[in-house]
Amino acid sequence: MSTAERLVVIVLFDGVDLLDVTGPPEVFSLTRRETGAAADYRVALAAETLDPVTTSAGVRVLPDITFDDAAARRIDTLLVPGSVEVVGRGQVRALADEAVVRRVKALAGAARRITSVCVGAHLLAAAGLLDGRRATTHWSTAPQLAAEHPSVEVDADPIFIRDGDVWTGAGISACLDLSLALVAEDFGEDVALRVARQLVMYLKRPSGQSQFSVPLEPVSTTRRVEDLRHHIMRNIGDRLTVADLAAHAHVSERQVTRIFKAELGMTPSAYVEAARVEVARNQLESTDATLERIVSHCGFGTTDTLVRAFRRRLDTTPTEYRRRFRATAG
Incomplete structure (x- = not known):
């Protein structure tokens, strides 16, 4: 197990989904705790400026670094969250701001591994990072992703998909499943399992929207x-x-x-x-x-x-x- 610090850069922009931003850092921080710092991630929230970013939930988040700062660093994992707009009763549309897309494309070139959670896949696709790849996104915007990017093989069923060094995750809570899978790849299944226990999550739901897993930790008192x-x-x-x-x-x-x-x-x-x-x-x-x-x-x-x-x-x-x-x- 390597003790080298792994820099995870999470992209911030106005209207970003809050759990997409806050969920993965929880997984990575528990990884450090469960291994006594042997598995060391450093998470940095990156935005255009250091001004507060307002998330979809109305909660404001402070960036750690700017996009320019991030581009100058050695990025292990680039994590791209998403955002949506409501276009009708019960209907949403994934957003892909051109300025953010350009930044994502530039940062991807400096990253060992590229990931998206939920509708962040639309940003990756707009940046050309999913061309010729199999990818997933939230089930509600999967038809939009397929229609707007026919070069992407969209599969709305899996919780996440890995295609080479590009990982895409499904619905918002799937950011936890995806993060656990990244931990498993980096430091082994045993570490990921220990973190999953702390989160009271399923042992693993790596590729199925249908929750085939048995609960990891049924409630017990003894x-x-x-x-x-x-x-x-x-x-x-x-x-x-x-x-x-x-x-x-x-x-x-x-x-x-x-x-x-x-x-x-x-x-x-x-x-x-x-x-x-x-x-x-x-x-x-x-x-x-x-x-x-x-x-x-x-x-x-x-x-x-x-x-x-x-x-x-x-x-x-x-x-x-x-x-x-x-x-x-x-």
Whole structure:
């Protein structure tokens, strides 16, 4: 894990969506906290001037640096949020101010990685940064993006899409999912998982608007349940029978079953299967591992067991799931 500081520049402009701006820094700051500064991001809000910027929520935000200052720095990640205007009852249109587009295009040339959240994809597209790429945006403005930029392969379904060094995210809250994926790429899945736990988020929703994930942290009240959940995730490839879990918790099988039903609303076996499906999902989305290897890693025993679990919980097969939700690596 590198300890080098990674500069994340977030573009600011009047009318920008507030959560697009504030969500990712929360993820990056928790990454630093969870790793004891071993994973170090520095976030800088950049605008045309250092005057306060009024967001779509009416909250004013102070930039850290100007666009000119940002262009002179070594940018690890350029993050472009978006803004919309209301054009009718329940209808919005993504905005792409020409001056901001020019700045985004210039800054992109200095960045290792380019990202957009929500309708920020429209700014990237207007800057020519999505030409020939697959991209996503908020479902409500996806038709606009496709119509205005036919050279972009628009897919409104995924939570986010990676195409080479360009990442695009879907709806506003997806900025958290996208930020977690960036953390996973930079510092590993384990760090991203720890940050997700702090945010009380799903383990991972990398590529599906449909929330196929099981909740990362179901509400519990006892340290024993917390320990059992972490034990399951740490040993997901092992047998993890009710007897095994009872032995780990130093209680009877009947008692461990009562604990899971009372605290998590399911049997120990059901929870273990859900956790295994979750880990397998992540493997299918983010790796090229064979089904046999995933079966071994996740503790399913046989491929048939894996397939049955996917059909039962996700109403699909592992092969079809990977075909639809595998993130594009470029």
